[in-house]
Amino acid sequence: MARKLPMYKAISEAIAQEMEKDENIFVMGEDIGAYGGIFGATSGLLEKFGPERVRDTPICESAFIGAALGAASKGMRPIVELMFIDFFGVAMDQIYNHIAKAHYMSGGQVKMPVVIMTAMGGGYSDAAQHSQCLYGLFAHVPGLKVVIPSNSYDAKGLMISAIRDDNPVMYFFHKGLMGLGWMPSPPEATVEVPEEPYTVPIGEAKVVREGSDVTIVGVAKMVYEALWAAEELEKEGISAEVIDLRSLVPLDKKTLLDSVKKTGRLVVVDEDYRSYGMSGEVIATVVENGISLEAPPVRVAYPDVPVPYSRVLERYVLPDKEKIINAVKSIM
Amino acid sequence: MARKLPMYKAISEAIAQEMEKDENIFVMGEDIGAYGGIFGATSGLLEKFGPERVRDTPICESAFIGAALGAASKGMRPIVELMFIDFFGVAMDQIYNHIAKAHYMSGGQVKMPVVIMTAMGGGYSDAAQHSQCLYGLFAHVPGLKVVIPSNSYDAKGLMISAIRDDNPVMYFFHKGLMGLGWMPSPPEATVEVPEEPYTVPIGEAKVVREGSDVTIVGVAKMVYEALWAAEELEKEGISAEVIDLRSLVPLDKKTLLDSVKKTGRLVVVDEDYRSYGMSGEVIATVVENGISLEAPPVRVAYPDVPVPYSRVLERYVLPDKEKIINAVKSIM
Amino acid sequence: MEKIEEIPKETLLEIYRTMHKIRTYEETLAEWYYKGKTPRFDISAGPIPGELHLSSGQESAAVGVCMHLKPEDALIGTHRAHHFAIAKGVNLKKMTAEIFGKATGLSGGKGGHMHLFDASVNFSCSGIVGASFPQAVGVGIAAKLKGEDYVAVAVGGDGAANQGTFHEALNLAAVWKLPVIFVIEDNSWAISVPKEKSTAVSKNSERAAAYGIPGVSVDGMDVIAVYEVAKEAVERARRGEGPSLIEIKVYRLRGHFEGDPQHYRPKEDLELAKQKDPLLNFEKLLLEKGIATEEELNKIKEENIKEVQEAIDFAVNSPYPEPEEALKGVFAGGE
Amino acid sequence: MEKIEEIPKETLLEIYRTMHKIRTYEETLAEWYYKGKTPRFDISAGPIPGELHLSSGQESAAVGVCMHLKPEDALIGTHRAHHFAIAKGVNLKKMTAEIFGKATGLSGGKGGHMHLFDASVNFSCSGIVGASFPQAVGVGIAAKLKGEDYVAVAVGGDGAANQGTFHEALNLAAVWKLPVIFVIEDNSWAISVPKEKSTAVSKNSERAAAYGIPGVSVDGMDVIAVYEVAKEAVERARRGEGPSLIEIKVYRLRGHFEGDPQHYRPKEDLELAKQKDPLLNFEKLLLEKGIATEEELNKIKEENIKEVQEAIDFAVNSPYPEPEEALKGVFAGGE
Numbered sequence A, B: 001m002a003r004k005l006p007m008y009k010a011i012s013e014a015i016a017q018e019m020e021k022d023e024n025i026f027v028m029g030e031d032i033g034a035y036g037g038i039f040g041a042t043s044g045l046l047e048k049f050g051p052e053r054v055r056d057t058p059i060c061e062s063a064f065i066g067a068a069l070g071a072a073s074k075g076m077r078p079i080v081e082l083m084f085i086d087f088f089g090v091a092m093d094q095i096y097n098h099i100a101k102a103h104y105m106s107g108g109q110v111k112m113p114v115v116i117m118t119a120m121g122g123g124y125s126d127a128a129q130h131s132q133c134l135y136g137l138f139a140h141v142p143g144l145k146v147v148i149p150s151n152s153y154d155a156k157g158l159m160i161s162a163i164r165d166d167n168p169v170m171y172f173f174h175k176g177l178m179g180l181g182w183m184p185s186p187p188e189a190t191v192e193v194p195e196e197p198y199t200v201p202i203g204e205a206k207v208v209r210e211g212s213d214v215t216i217v218g219v220a221k222m223v224y225e226a227l228w229a230a231e232e233l234e235k236e237g238i239s240a241e242v243i244d245l246r247s248l249v250p251l252d253k254k255t256l257l258d259s260v261k262k263t264g265r266l267v268v269v270d271e272d273y274r275s276y277g278m279s280g281e282v283i284a285t286v287v288e289n290g291i292s293l294e295a296p297p298v299r300v301a302y303p304d305v306p307v308p309y310s311r312v313l314e315r316y317v318l319p320d321k322e323k324i325i326n327a328v329k330s331i332m
Numbered sequence C, D: 001m002e003k004i005e006e007i008p009k010e011t012l013l014e015i016y017r018t019m020h021k022i023r024t025y026e027e028t029l030a031e032w033y034y035k036g037k038t039p040r041f042d043i044s045a046g047p048i049p050g051e052l053h054l055s056s057g058q059e060s061a062a063v064g065v066c067m068h069l070k071p072e073d074a075l076i077g078t079h080r081a082h083h084f085a086i087a088k089g090v091n092l093k094k095m096t097a098e099i100f101g102k103a104t105g106l107s108g109g110k111g112g113h114m115h116l117f118d119a120s121v122n123f124s125c126s127g128i129v130g131a132s133f134p135q136a137v138g139v140g141i142a143a144k145l146k147g148e149d150y151v152a153v154a155v156g157g158d159g160a161a162n163q164g165t166f167h168e169a170l171n172l173a174a175v176w177k178l179p180v181i182f183v184i185e186d187n188s189w190a191i192s193v194p195k196e197k198s199t200a201v202s203k204n205s206e207r208a209a210a211y212g213i214p215g216v217s218v219d220g221m222d223v224i225a226v227y228e229v230a231k232e233a234v235e236r237a238r239r240g241e242g243p244s245l246i247e248i249k250v251y252r253l254r255g256h257f258e259g260d261p262q263h264y265r266p267k268e269d270l271e272l273a274k275q276k277d278p279l280l281n282f283e284k285l286l287l288e289k290g291i292a293t294e295e296e297l298n299k300i301k302e303e304n305i306k307e308v309q310e311a312i313d314f315a316v317n318s319p320y321p322e323p324e325e326a327l328k329g330v331f332a333g334g335e
């Protein structure tokens, strides 16, 4: 198992392996066929499974995401790609009012094993409508599981879990972790991936670095910024624990609370907008559980501004290692 | 000024008075003309201003909300009604990717004086797709101001502020506060409303009851539940301060922090879904500012479940006076 | 098109029975709805709280279409869906219990009148205008991928035909040649907005051309005409020849929802609706043509009244769900 | 329709000038885009980071339409909008600076290539497919309410015509008889998905019937044909007679975006595009008909090259914005 795979290949491998086993799985989305997905997450699938099971759609996100509901109601297990999460606004009704609620509203009669996978994240000057994270929105509305892998091992395992789950799962991948040749990606995200199928449980966070002075919590690309910050802090004698939440819904409160109990300090790093989102939720979860902190918790979050285009502007607002280091130091 | 008005009339009066002064204001939405708005917020406007300025639309929320952007770009000041906030998912793209961002993305060239008013809230068995609050979602994305009046005085003043604001304002009204004959509404929401136009500033919370032992924070209908709880608590010797946030964006941090500094305890009441929303943000805002609490903060929020239909089920999940009382007692 | 004479009597009586059952059901439900809501109307009060959208006057649309459907066929309705539910064979007792918010309801009281689900006959509906169209497309995909011959029917009102989902779904179904029948139930009103002020064409069937699919407008006064048109569309879909669009002209006998003051509605329009009653019309036809006797119809009526009463009794006598149920069932297989 | 002979030479040369300017601009920008991105393509690197959608091959659509527009008329473009921006008269220097992310850009570097705004000529565009249609409707409302005779043009690709917003906006504009021209720029592709796999009709102009408005398909190879068709639609709108739909068939000379490997695209399709070059075609026509001499055209070319170079120089030599600018300007009138 010395095989390293970039995240985009880990995802498409997971889908392919599950599709081989289960005829009910099929994939829909824009440019997911011949193109293989703009970010490669469906690469090779059309060749393997043909155009019936790997369906390039017209541009009509409401229709094909709504269609996932109809197909699921008939026992299918659709995987749909929403090319960028930024586009959710044209299809949100089908996602959150129908797919997310059908199980509950039907008193359990209907199951919705739908995976909605989508690209998120900025850092390459794609500006205000192609760089957002927005996972906080989906974590806010009930009925959707929300997962966000940060490396290719988790990407495969979480995708297989998402496909096998009988509930709708929002599967976010960060463009800047996919290991695409044309998009910068930290080499750390491309890790060893077993050939055989395996699962990473939805709802389990991971302590990716142990430490004793402060807990840094993040997802996706921010996990690396946190790890790099932790390395620097180490040199200055500050021992940071880093948690990769991996799932926002369900949230692994235990791992989070155990860590903060131990360290007594909390920094939340969030590439999604700062207010009314993930960073607030993590902090509230910690404090409402009565964990006493040695210093106020700090957020290193994307500020409440649209994503600007110009590189200098975007860099200024994106959370990064330096900002995390400063945040940690501010509470030591 | 001994004139009491129900909230729905306060809103339509505010709109009418502004429309009289400014020809650029017009109203669009479903059933806002002859019907006067399903919840009465536009009652009387068609008669006063005619069908050109009070436009009943087809059912096409993306189109008429997107049209608000185009009209605003030409100097108009559109008010659009989204009949229930639950329907946001069919029109969200125009709201958050365009109306909310146009000013920033254009480097200030374009102004978006758009008011999107919308009904929220449950409690009358309208079930999963007609009872939600969802203000947390709009507070999360940048570029939208978010206001939520709890009584007819604030309703008029905030509507006038919203109309005069050069920025997009999401104006939420709770159906159960409108003072409609056919929908239960606490009499306290129907207060004296001056005839002449006046403003309630966006971004200012209000301490609606002073107290010293605990701060209870809420919006809309939850303000009354909090007040009723406070009355009961008073009898037991617990002095609760109640804050009506009124605006979520901008959030009046000062009023919030001052109060919690004084009381040392915090209960957040939220009819929107519990996780990743308003309740978390309020708690995080308090603790990240280093305010030391005598007990962990508590949320009395709508749990992360779709709104059930049956009265017994809905009552069980809606935050109310009893739940607030229990929450407060749990931290005394 | 078949003439009424060529349709078996059994079928005609079945059509009558279902239409009459729907009318009986709706009018009975209306009575129950107002219990606890008089003298002052309070939407949250009474045994049936919340909004209630009844379908009286529109029975022919539901029955004409559903006569051709098997339980495996899916039907996805709107906020106004009782008639389609009944015609599709949804369990009437459980449906009524759901509308009364009872534990014995289709969804144990979680769904309610706008969210009726009966998986055993592939029925569902929702409160979002236009949401049905894409969902039916998905059923069509499933049929195609599984090689089954079931079809999907999406219902929308005349108002729904102006939503973006209408366009997206028809295009997608057409491009993929899916077994979907799109039904526009045109009652001339979207709440208070009349069709001519909302819709740029007089007949939505004209919009079928935008997707290269057949489009027909049919008079809902004539349930047999609806039956014939729907037959063709369903058969076409089953044969794998792709989607169709049917617009059925009906008249709304009641308000948009119960409690609707209908100030916006010209009196003549309501009068017209009463004259365009498809149930009375069909009854007259059956009698005039000598297809059925008064006695036969009366017997059906009595059976319907009894069945509806039993459903109401079942609902009324059923227990409410345990409150804690509200917290359960968000996710399958979990908590 | 006017013949080319009836159009003033001045106008024809103006058309040529703008088409050629666009082509020159796009090909120059492409060169700059790849600076810093070779040998390994890195989308985030170089003087122009992010996605870049160029319009080479589609100039006739922009110029044919915009020749009829005044600065007060609004044009709302798509992710691929440079040609429309230039034809609409957007300040080329500021536009280029914006694309280079500079402080002197239209939006001070906040918008970027997909979000070009020039309020002085009522130009805007965005990165969301189908978003332009409703927005143009709003401009139409403003014109109507203010009693002004300006019009709005919404541009969308062939892919955008399957979005729900297309349907909603056309219906709304038709119902309200607004001065809006909907332009579908059909380059046969939505990224990798060919039109015939996404669109249930061969010509989107057929969809105009669904809204009772005029619909025309026109060959973008012939810029004069586009010019004529657009003239009619714009005049109609100005006269208050309501919206029109125009589909313009063009060919995409480059990838969907720069860096697009175009594996999905048959070689013949790219070859065809090269043969269907509207700029070369028009140049040939002008010369063959003796309307212009090579010298005249060469002069125009040189002027364009110079103007483009000046715009690039301006952009390159402009400063980047101050980083803290990122936090400012979310709300008007406040910090």
Ligand SMILES: Cc1ncc(C[n+]2csc(CCOP(=O)(O)OP(=O)(O)O)c2C)c(N)n1
Residues within 6 Å of the ligand: B030, B059, B083, B087, B090, C079, C080, C127, C128, C129, C130, C156, C157, C158, C159, C160, C161, C187, C189, C190, C191, C256
């Ligand atoms: C997306 C959305 N917009 C608006 C509404 C509010 N609403 C409910 S029913 C209705 C009118 C529907 O008219 P039509 O489609 O003709 O159906 P009808 O009620 O006449 O059966 C409206 C506007 C909604 N439920 N969903």
Ligand SMILES: Cc1ncc(C[n+]2csc(CCOP(=O)(O)OP(=O)(O)O)c2C)c(N)n1
Residues within 6 Å of the ligand: A030, A059, A061, A083, A087, A090, D079, D080, D127, D128, D129, D130, D156, D157, D158, D159, D160, D161, D187, D189, D190, D191, D256
């Ligand atoms: C709502 C939305 N869905 C998907 C995309 C991704 N996307 C960007 S351009 C494009 C293709 C557009 O095709 P078309 O409308 O024909 O325009 P063209 O690129 O050919 O000019 C897609 C799918 C988007 N930007 N917005």
Ligand SMILES: [Mg+2]
Residues within 6 Å of the ligand: C157, C158, C159, C185, C186, C187, C188, C189, C190, C191
């Ligand atoms: Mg209707």
Ligand SMILES: [Mg+2]
Residues within 6 Å of the ligand: D157, D158, D159, D185, D186, D187, D188, D189, D190, D191
């Ligand atoms: Mg195209």
